[in-house]
Amino acid sequence: AIIGVKQGDLLGPILFTFFMAAVMETWRATSSYELPTFRSRPDFQMTGRRSTARGDEFTIGDSEYADDTGMPFCSRRDLDEQTPRVSAHFGRWGMEVHEGTLDPSGNVEKESKSEVLFCSAPLHTYTNASTFDGADLSHVMLPRSRFIRIVSEFPYLGDMMARDGSDxxxxxxxxxxxxxxxxxxxxxxxxxxxxxxxxxxxxxxxxxxxxxxxxxxxxxxxxxxxxxxxxxxxxxxxxxxxxxxxxxxxxxxxxxxxxxxxxxETIDTYITRRQLRWGGHVRRMDYDRRLPRRMLSSWIAHPRPRGAPKMTYGRSFCKALKQFHIDHE
Structure with missing residues (x-):
C-alpha cells in the first residue's frame, strides 16, 4: 500500500507525529484569528489568584493527540469563517474532517463525527439563560451541503467535556x-x-x-x-x-x-492517588517548554462573575493534597 503507514511499523507513530506537526505548523502560519489568552507564573498557586495579577501571557490555538485535533474559537463569527478553512487545509494534506451531510431537502443524511462544543458563561450571567441571550447554536454550514453540529457534551480522548465546564x-x-x-x-x-x-x-x-x-x-x-x-x-x-x-x-x-x-481502599483514596501522581508529573515539567506545566498555575485576566464560585481543578487538587497531609503553600 502507498497510502498511510504500514500496520505494525515501528516508525509509523513517529512519522505520523511529524506529519501532523507539519499540518498544524502550516495552519498556524497561514491563519489569523482571536485565540484564548491565559496568564501563568512559574509558581504553584492554583487557587485564590487575583484576575488582575501580572504573569506570562500565552495563547492556545490547538491540541492534538494522534489524529484527534481540538481547536478553540472565541466567537461564532470566527467559527463560521475558520471551519471551512480548517476542512480545506486538512484536505490539502490528504486528511479528511468527518463532516455531516444534508440531502437536497435539508434533512440530515449522515451525522458529523466532528463536533463543536459551545462553552457557556455561568447561567446566572445571562438575561435569558434558556437561549444564552440568543446565541446561535445552529449547525456550522460548509460547502457541498455539509455541516458540523454544535453539542452540549463532547467526548474527547475517552473523557467527556460539558458546556458548563463541569465534570x-x-x-x-x-x-x-x-x-x-x-x-x-x-x-x-x-x-x-x-x-x-x-x-x-x-x-x-x-x-x-x-x-x-x-x-x-x-x-x-x-x-x-x-x-x-x-x-x-x-x-x-x-x-x-x-x-x-x-x-x-x-x-x-x-x-x-x-x-x-x-x-x-476507599474510592476517594484511589482518586487522590491518581490526581497527585499526575500533578507530580506535571510539576516536574519545564515551565518554559511544556504547556501542561504552564496551565497548572494559569488563570484568565477576567473577573469572576458574582455568586458562589464553582469547583475548580485547583481547589480539587488542593483538596487531594490536604487528604494526604501535604502542604500546598
Whole structure:
C-alpha cells in the first residue's frame, strides 16, 4: 500500500507525529484569528489568584493527540469563517474532517463525527439563560451541503467535556462504562464462590477501577460527584462480598468493613492517588517548554462573575493534597 503507514511499523507513530506537526505548523502560519489568552507564573498557586495579577501571557490555538485535533474559537463569527478553512487545509494534506451531510431537502443524511462544543458563561450571567441571550447554536454550514453540529457534551480522548465546564457528564459516563464491565464479569468472577478475595481485588483494581477513574486526574470533583462514585464503589464491594444492602443493615456491616475483607481502599483514596501522581508529573515539567506545566498555575485576566464560585481543578487538587497531609503553600 502507498497510502498511510504500514500496520505494525515501528516508525509509523513517529512519522505520523511529524506529519501532523507539519499540518498544524502550516495552519498556524497561514491563519489569523482571536485565540484564548491565559496568564501563568512559574509558581504553584492554583487557587485564590487575583484576575488582575501580572504573569506570562500565552495563547492556545490547538491540541492534538494522534489524529484527534481540538481547536478553540472565541466567537461564532470566527467559527463560521475558520471551519471551512480548517476542512480545506486538512484536505490539502490528504486528511479528511468527518463532516455531516444534508440531502437536497435539508434533512440530515449522515451525522458529523466532528463536533463543536459551545462553552457557556455561568447561567446566572445571562438575561435569558434558556437561549444564552440568543446565541446561535445552529449547525456550522460548509460547502457541498455539509455541516458540523454544535453539542452540549463532547467526548474527547475517552473523557467527556460539558458546556458548563463541569465534570458531571464525565462521571456519569465512567460509572456507566464501569458498570457494564462489572456486570459482564459479575457471575464468573465477582460473585463467584470459587474465586477468592485476592483474585477479585486484582481484577477489580486492574479493570473496573481503570475504567471508572479514566481521566479523573483532570476532574474538578464536587461532593455530589464524589458521592456518585462512592455509591458505585460500595455496590461493587457488596457484590464481591456476596451481601445485600439489607444484609448490611441487619448486621451493621459498614462499607469500611467490606473493604477490609477484600483489601480494597476507599474510592476517594484511589482518586487522590491518581490526581497527585499526575500533578507530580506535571510539576516536574519545564515551565518554559511544556504547556501542561504552564496551565497548572494559569488563570484568565477576567473577573469572576458574582455568586458562589464553582469547583475548580485547583481547589480539587488542593483538596487531594490536604487528604494526604501535604502542604500546598
Amino acid at each position: 458531571g457528564c464525565a462521571v456519569d459516563s465512567r460509572i456507566a462504562a464501569a458498570g457494564k464491565a462489572f456486570g459482564a464479569l459479575r457471575k464468573c468472577v465477582f460473585s463467584s464462590t470459587s474465586v477468592n478475595f485476592a483474585a477479585k481485588r486484582a481484577v477489580f483494581e486492574s479493570i473496573i477501577l481503570s475504567i471508572l477513574l479514566y481521566g479523573c486526574e483532570g476532574w474538578s470533583l464536587t461532593e455530589r460527584h464524589r458521592q456518585q462514585l462512592r455509591v458505585f464503589h460500595t455496590q461493587c464491594l457488596r457484590a464481591m462480598c456476596r451481601v445485600t444492602r439489607k444484609h448490611t443493615w441487619d448486621h451493621h456491616i459498614s462499607t469500611q468493613e467490606l473493604g477490609q475483607r477484600l483489601g480494597i
